[in-house]
Amino acid sequence: MVAFHEAVGASLGVTAVDQRALAVIMGAGSVSAGELAREIGLTPGAVTGVVDRLARAGLARREPHPEDRRRLVITAAPGAFGDTFAGLGKAMAQLTDRYSSAEQAVIADWVARTIDVLREQTRILNARSRP
Amino acid sequence: MVAFHEAVGASLGVTAVDQRALAVIMGAGSVSAGELAREIGLTPGAVTGVVDRLARAGLARREPHPEDRRRLVITAAPGAFGDTFAGLGKAMAQLTDRYSSAEQAVIADWVARTIDVLREQTRILNARSRP
DNA sequence: TAATTTAATTCAGCATACTGAAATGTCGAT
DNA sequence: ATCGACATTTCAGTATGCTGAATTAAATTA
Numbered sequence: 001m002v003a004f005h006e007a008v009g010a011s012l013g014v015t016a017v018d019q020r021a022l023a024v025i026m027g028a029g030s031v032s033a034g035e036l037a038r039e040i041g042l043t044p045g046a047v048t049g050v051v052d053r054l055a056r057a058g059l060a061r062r063e064p065h066p067e068d069r070r071r072l073v074i075t076a077a078p079g080a081f082g083d084t085f086a087g088l089g090k091a092m093a094q095l096t097d098r099y100s101s102a103e104q105a106v107i108a109d110w111v112a113r114t115i116d117v118l119r120e121q122t123r124i125l126n127a128r129s130r131p
Numbered sequence: 132m133v134a135f136h137e138a139v140g141a142s143l144g145v146t147a148v149d150q151r152a153l154a155v156i157m158g159a160g161s162v163s164a165g166e167l168a169r170e171i172g173l174t175p176g177a178v179t180g181v182v183d184r185l186a187r188a189g190l191a192r193r194e195p196h197p198e199d200r201r202r203l204v205i206t207a208a209p210g211a212f213g214d215t216f217a218g219l220g221k222a223m224a225q226l227t228d229r230y231s232s233a234e235q236a237v238i239a240d241w242v243a244r245t246i247d248v249l250r251e252q253t254r255i256l257n258a259r260s261r262p
Numbered sequence: 263t264a265a266t267t268t269a270a271t272t273c274a275g276c277a278t279a280c281t282g283a284a285a286t287g288t289c290g291a292t
Numbered sequence: 293a294t295c296g297a298c299a300t301t302t303c304a305g306t307a308t309g310c311t312g313a314a315t316t317a318a319a320t321t322a
Contacts, residue, residue, distance in 0.1 A: 003151060004249045005133050007256040015279075016147060020134060033300060046280055048301055070288045070299040087255055091248045098244075099237065106234045107241045110226070117222045118135045124218055125138040146309075164270055177310055179271055201269040201318050267320070276311080285302075292295080 008084055012057040017042070021050050022059055022076060030075045032065070139215055143188040148173070152181050153190055153207060161206045163196070 009016060017040060024039045025031055031039070037047045051074055054060035059080045065071035096104060140150060148171060155170045156162055162170070168178045182205055185191035190211045196202035227235060 001132050001249055002136050002147065004253045004256070006147065006151075007253045011256050011259060016133065016137060017279090020137075034298090043281055044300065045282075045302080049279065065299095068289070068299085072300075084256070088248070088252045091252060092245070095241070095244050095248060099241070103237045106230065106237055110230070110238050113226050113229075114223070117219070117226060118132055121219045121222060122135045122138045125135070125142050125215070128142060148309090165268090174311055175270065176272080176312075180309065196269095199269085199319070203270070263322100265320100265322075267318105269318080270316085272315075273313090274311105275313105276309105278308085278310100279306105280308100281304105281306080283303090283305105286300085287298105288300105289298075290296090292293100 004088075008081075011084060012059065014053050014057050014059065015050075018050050018053050018057075018059075021047075022054055022080070025054075025060060025074055026076045026080075030073050032071045033074065034071075036074060135219075139212075142215060143190065145184050145188050145190065146181075149181050149184050149190075152178075153185055153211070156185075156191060156205055157207045157211075161204050163202045164205065165202075167205060 005016065005019060008014075009019060014022075021036055021040050024036060028035075028039075033047045033051065034044060036050070037044045040047075040050075042050070051060060051062055051072075055062050059077055061075050061077055063073045063075070065073050099107065136147065136150060140147060145153075152167055152171050155167060159166075159170075164178045164182065165175060167181070168175045171178075171181075173181070182191060182193055182203075186193050190208055192206050192208050194204045194206070196204050230238065
């Protein structure tokens with residue numbers, strides 16, 4: 001999975017950090033530059049570059065905030081990963097079809113819990129290395 | 132999962148490439164510096180740095196080749212990820228216990244097939260970006 | 263034995279992305 | 293209307309890791 005993400009990055013000209021930023025953006029729906037900076041642990045100055053690269057790759061949009069003209073509204077571009085993830089989506093859909101709905105439920109449960117485990121372990125590691 | 136790997140890297144002072152190199156080393160059992168260079172797509176000069184970092188982190192060993200003294204025998208250090216992955220291993224073992232052996236079989240099957248899908252999609256992406 | 267090829271390392275030069283600070287433009291409060 | 297606070301960008305300086313070439317050492321070939 002890590003190799004796949006590296007390949008996606010190389011293919012689109014974005015870094016690993018950029019992709020994590022995009023995940024944050026998609027998770028939140030939309031964020032400001034400052035929120036993004038706090039969320040991914042970078043300075044505001046670095047976020048400009050992150051959003052630049054995501055926008056250039058067609059993965060995110062940078063729009064003015066309707067009420068506060070200092071702020072940005074950063075959103076994921078609709079169908080952001082379109083071409084890049086189309087192959088994966090199709091292959092995974094095909095894979096899913098091999099299982100009964102009961103089996104799919106078990107798999108979904110396991111995946112959700114595995115994500116929780118990874119999140120927690122990531123938190124622990126990060127706490128250890130930058131306390 | 133990508134965030135976890137980044138955290139592992141930060142915690143051990145190794146890069147994403149280093150970790151992929153380690154995966155290659157573990158997969159092959161042992162490799163020479165030149166083989167590693169070809170495998171991960173770097174110049175021999177860069178491989179010196181990769182092995183330096185892996186060795187410094189205690190993840191790999193650099194030993195002389197018994198028959199050809201120009202070559203290196205690079206191996207993964209026994210119990211390489213020990214501390215770093217101990218928490219993950221324990222948590223995942225606990226998670227596994229929640230499922231019946233029939234369910235575990237379904238999950239294992241899905242994971243194996245998902246890995247195949249990711250491998251294939253990675254191959255396709257890499258072929259597209261560096262043809 | 264001498265010449266050539268091969269393996270790994272070193273090093274200068276280069277590219278990339280981050281930090282920290284200054285600059286710009288905008289909001290809210292007095 | 294002015295002042296201070298805030299959001300983002302810009303920019304110089306810095307760190308990191310890669311390439312490509314030169315270097316060292318060892319094996320192979322003549």
